[in-house]
Amino acid sequence: xxxxxxxxxxxxxxxxxxxxxxxxxxxxxxxxxxxxxxxxxxxxxxxxxxxxxxxxxxxxxxxxxxxxxxxxxxxxxxxxxxxxxxxxxxxxxxxxxxxxxxxxxxxxxxxxxxxxxxxxxxxxxxxxxxxxxxxxxxxxxxxxxxxxxxxxxxxxxxxxxxxxxxxxxxxxxxxxxxxxxxxxxxxxxxxxxxxxxxxxxxxxxxxxxxxxxxxxxxxxxxxxxxxxxxxxxxxxxxxxxxxxxxxxxxxxxxxxxxxxxxxxxxxxxxxxxxxxxxxxxxxxxxxxxxxxxxxxxxxxxxxxxxxxxxxxxxxxxxxxxxxxxxxxxxxxxxxxxxxxxxxxxxxxxxxxxxxxxxxxxxxxxxxxxxxxxxxxxxxxxxxxxxxxxxx
Amino acid sequence: xxxxxxxxxxxxxxxxxxxxxxxxxxxxxxxxxxxxxxxxxxxxxxxxxxxxxxxxxxxxxxxxxxxxxxxxxxxxxxxxxxxxxxxxxxxxxxxxxxxxxxxxxxxxxxxxxxxxxxxxxxxxxxxxxxxxxxxxxxxxxxxxxxxxxxxxxxxxxxxxxxxxxxxxxxxxxxxxxxxxxxxxxxxxxxxxxxxxxxxxxxxxxxxxxxxxxxxxxxxxxxxxxxxxxxxxxxxxxxxxxxxxxxxxxxxxxxxxxx
Numbered sequence: 001x002x003x004x005x006x007x008x009x010x011x012x013x014x015x016x017x018x019x020x021x022x023x024x025x026x027x028x029x030x031x032x033x034x035x036x037x038x039x040x041x042x043x044x045x046x047x048x049x050x051x052x053x054x055x056x057x058x059x060x061x062x063x064x065x066x067x068x069x070x071x072x073x074x075x076x077x078x079x080x081x082x083x084x085x086x087x088x089x090x091x092x093x094x095x096x097x098x099x100x101x102x103x104x105x106x107x108x109x110x111x112x113x114x115x116x117x118x119x120x121x122x123x124x125x126x127x128x129x130x131x132x133x134x135x136x137x138x139x140x141x142x143x144x145x146x147x148x149x150x151x152x153x154x155x156x157x158x159x160x161x162x163x164x165x166x167x168x169x170x171x172x173x174x175x176x177x178x179x180x181x182x183x184x185x186x187x188x189x190x191x192x193x194x195x196x197x198x199x200x201x202x203x204x205x206x207x208x209x210x211x212x213x214x215x216x217x218x219x220x221x222x223x224x225x226x227x228x229x230x231x232x233x234x235x236x237x238x239x240x241x242x243x244x245x246x247x248x249x250x251x252x253x254x255x256x257x258x259x260x261x262x263x264x265x266x267x268x269x270x271x272x273x274x275x276x277x278x279x280x281x282x283x284x285x286x287x288x289x290x291x292x293x294x295x296x297x298x299x300x301x302x303x304x305x306x307x308x309x310x311x312x313x314x315x316x317x318x319x320x321x322x323x324x325x326x327x328x329x330x331x332x333x334x335x336x337x338x339x340x341x342x343x344x345x346x347x348x349x350x351x352x353x354x355x356x357x358x359x360x361x362x363x364x365x366x367x368x369x370x371x372x373x374x375x376x377x378x379x380x381x382x383x384x385x386x387x388x389x390x391x
Numbered sequence: 392x393x394x395x396x397x398x399x400x401x402x403x404x405x406x407x408x409x410x411x412x413x414x415x416x417x418x419x420x421x422x423x424x425x426x427x428x429x430x431x432x433x434x435x436x437x438x439x440x441x442x443x444x445x446x447x448x449x450x451x452x453x454x455x456x457x458x459x460x461x462x463x464x465x466x467x468x469x470x471x472x473x474x475x476x477x478x479x480x481x482x483x484x485x486x487x488x489x490x491x492x493x494x495x496x497x498x499x500x501x502x503x504x505x506x507x508x509x510x511x512x513x514x515x516x517x518x519x520x521x522x523x524x525x526x527x528x529x530x531x532x533x534x535x536x537x538x539x540x541x542x543x544x545x546x547x548x549x550x551x552x553x554x555x556x557x558x559x560x561x562x563x564x565x566x567x568x569x570x571x572x573x574x575x576x577x578x579x580x581x582x583x584x585x586x587x588x589x590x591x592x593x594x595x596x597x598x599x600x601x602x603x604x605x606x607x608x609x610x611x612x613x614x615x616x617x618x619x620x621x622x623x624x625x626x627x628x629x630x631x632x633x634x635x636x637x638x639x640x641x642x643x644x645x646x647x648x649x
Contacts, residue, residue, distance in 0.1 A: 040504070042500075045493050075624070075627035075630070075631050105487045107485060108487070110484075113486050121603065121606070122466045126609070175616060176612065187599065187602050189594060
């Protein structure tokens with residue numbers, strides 16, 4: 001087989017540069033410490049490794065549990081072709097979020113303490129357990145794809161018999177920790193800007209994760225359809241866009257209702273970069289996708305649908321950054337902007353994620369529906385198709 | 392019964408001598424961080440500071456809250472509120488998530504940013520001395536009585552008495568009585584507390600209540616969620632089966648007619 005692994009393309013070169021820079025930043029982080037490698041301070045102890053890698057990484061992975069719910073619990077079977085790639089995205093998202101956490105924790109080697117040293121009052125404790133368990137669930141949800149690739153029928157059958165309870169567990173765990181990522185901020189009402197602090201933060205986080213999860217399904221389906229030249233399930237993705245929009249609008253209504261009822265609308269009138277960032281978040285994440293996704297004409301056009309999903313994702317990212325950085329900076333005398341090392345580690349994790357997604361989808365039956373029928377004995381001969389390393 | 396200990400700062404009595412600052416450095420074996428103690432700030436090597444605001448001097452260090460946010464948020468329980476009052480930190484449990492720093496309403500915990508095995512640092516109300524029945528090092532060093540050590544109940548009464556007896560001298564509020572559920576460190580002052588760099592917009596209720604309100608819904612969400620998911624699974628599966636059966640019947644009868 002002719003391998004084009006060593007063939008240079010523009011994005012491959014960019015990717016390699018990002019990863020080399022990321023590895024250098026990793027070296028600085030673990031030899032010089034958090035002080036030398038980040039712009040974090042006593043007044044700003046959480047930066048983008050929490051705000052972006054954790055809050056966004058986990059949030060964007062929400063497509064995994066929502067599509068599981070749609071296809072296996074609500075039994076809307078036509079969505080099955082999208083489920084596996086959503087589960088893979090989720091699995092990679094969680095792995096990378098955990099990797100990001102290893103950079104951020106001051107004592108990453110002590111992370112296992114959360115298993116035996118309990119503090120059930122802590123939201124972080126709950127999130128830690130949910131993320132731990134749900135990553136295992138995601139592994140079990142994706143593992144059948146690996147088994148199918150290597151035609152391990154017996155194991156496939158065992159996993160299939162427990163698939164439904166595992167998926168239900170996954171949905172419950174996701175519901176808990178997606179919302180709890182918002183609950184992390186409930187304890188600091190006086191430190192956050194009133195436009196973002198609300199007792200409904202857990203619900204806001206849950207709803208926005210669901211809408212961003214569906215947007216990610218559109219995003220990755222569009223890109224992989226282009227990369228692998230397989231057909232785009234446009235009618236399904238169009239419905240995903242609509243579901244995403246419904247959750248965006250419900251979340252938006254909840255936010256505006258809360259601001260109105262508590263008399264906080266006045267903060268929208270104060271001209272400051274903080275207020276503008278709130279407007280930008282609404283523009284990117286609500287108004288633009290609201291305009292395009294509410295029209296069936298745009299929704300059924302794959303280009304418009306793709307761009308709408310980009311806006312949903314951008315609005316989601318900005319929301320998480322606003323909650324975790326902007327709203328705190330607005331109420332503090334301290335300011336924070338990530339260091340080059342923080343940015344470069346984050347870029348490395350994103351790049352690794354995309355490459356891993358590409359590599360796995362190229363080698364495993366991710367874009368196929370799971371096989372309902374029994375696999376014939378004749379199909380049990382070893383697979384002769386070689387593994388693909390690139391393109 | 393063990394009585395909780397605490398400290399009362401009286402801003403009107405503080406002359407800004409810095410003895411508390413130096414005593415704290417000595418007690419905790421901390422290195423010098425600034426030649427002029429008035430210009431120093433809380434750090435991993437400074438657990439208490441004296442700050443100048445015009446003609447007034449104000450002290451800052453851990454307030455030792457009654458219901459501390461740091462104790463509640465720590466995922467591994469590295470923080471504890473002791474029976475004597477001090478809020479303690481156990482570095483052996485800590486994983487370094489810094490949620491304590493993020494959550495502390497008084498912005499007190501400091502981090503060893505340059506350490507490869509970093510710890511959270513803050514005042515521990517001289518817990519070892521308290522256990523031996525001694526007062527805190529800073530209160531012992533105070534020449535004017537601006538920092539007063541004692542049983543928390545007595546200090547509260549004393550603070551109230553001072554405000555009552557000298558209404559013209561004191562701003563009529565005791566900082567630490569109600570802020571974020573109250574604390575073992577109390578402050579009385581001639582001017583409003585925001586003028587002395589204290590966080591003045593704190594809610595009266597203990598902050599851990601805010602997360603508890605969300606956390607207590609978890610069992611309900613899990614219970615209702617599990618029932619809902621099982622119900623939906625069963626219903627939709629049945630619906631699909633019925634649809635399939637009817638489909639096959641219809642095609643079957645069509646075939647018979649032919």
